[in-house]
Amino acid sequence: MIRLNIEKMPVLPQVMSGILRLGDDNDTSFSDLEKLIQADMTVSTMILKVANSPLYARNGSIKSLKQAIALLGFKLVRSMVVLASTKSIFADGKYEKFRKYVWKHSIVTAILAKAVGQRKGSNRNIQEEAFVGGLLHDIGKVILNAHDRKLFIEAMNLSLEKEISFVEAEQKLFGFDHQMAGKAAVQKWNLPYPFDIIAGSHENLAANSINGDVKENEVFYLAAYANHISKLLGYGHKGDIFSEDAAILESKLNITAEDRKFFLQELPPQLKQDEFFKFCVTLV
Ligand SMILES: [Fe+2]
Ligand SMILES: [Fe+2]
Known part of the structure; x- marks a missing residue:
């Protein structure tokens, strides 16, 4: 290992x-x-x-x-x-898969985290924090890539071919995953709450028993939920809205069936017209 x-x-x-x-x-x-x-x-x-x-x-x-x-x-x-x-x-990840599954996925997650906050009435500061949280949630993947790029590519391929999550594939090949790496990086860089739990616990809420007060963890919930939506919209890998985590997040954020429909169907075409989104896309 x-x-x-x-x-x-x-x-x-x-x-x-x-x-x-x-x-x-x-x-x-x-x-x-x-x-x-x-x-x-x-x-x-x-x-x-x-x-x-x-x-x-x-x-x-x-x-x-x-x-x-x-x-x-x-x-x-x-x-x-x-x-x-x-x-x-x-x-550093100037290769196609990294751009698609890490960088683009992170930008879309950031924009969605802000959009979910906007729709659910979070205040503007929270919306911006959620944007930053969305951008940084998978920072652990950057760490794994910097650690051993060849192995990280292998982990991505394994995940895509075997239809298993990135976390499982990383665990198999590295013996640790992007959440552990993300948490360690955030600690080393001394970044404040909530970026530690965002980078360290966004994938398996149920197992990590993150179940605190909604107001207190609002930014975290927004970023983690946006991660799901981003995958479901095809910016990532293996999305499942019916997972235990998605259900926890939907109940925390009070997401209705109508909200979900908005995020999955109405928001994407609106985003494509959005100047800020267009600007972000030029960065990919
Ligand atoms: Fe992740
Ligand atoms: Fe993610």
Whole structure:
């Protein structure tokens, strides 16, 4: 059995660990945010690009990061920073299957987590947190890929061919899975709650007995439910809405049959028209 070597973990971009530790949207955080972003060219370019996109109809008039942050708001900028930084840690997997089953799946999960929150009346901060949670939920797969890319490809193939879950295939080949790796990474990077439980326990809620208060774990539930929906929409592997986990999440989030129909049938064509979604797709 292979041991998980935490020394081999990718380094979390400074801008991302910084921003996930920044507290609320008070004045200090705003200037801290600006300083953090300034230090990273890729991230600053992306924030300016979004602020000047048709989404905000400013016709290229946003010239400074300060203006962009004021326009987009703290939490959205935070989501964008995580998106840009995640892209850079995901960049190692420049092969088709990784792009499809890890990177694209993560982006879609992020967008869905926010959309589920929106539909179920979560406040905007929670919606943005859920977006970040969705992006990071499978970060353990990035760790496994960095650990041993050949073996990770084998695990993905095994999962796809044998119709077993990624977790089972990873367990077979690595002796540990992407949730264990994700949890270890989040601890090493010192990321705050709820990212630890999102990365560490999104796949098997029943077994992990995550059953706490809904308000307390709202972000976690949104990200975990979005993971299911994302797979069901074909962005991932082996979705099952009738699994025990999906049932737990639907009851926690109060998902009705109508909500489910909305997420599976009405939302996807709407998303394809969404400027932010289109922007995210350009990143894949
Ligand atoms: Fe996962
Ligand atoms: Fe996932």
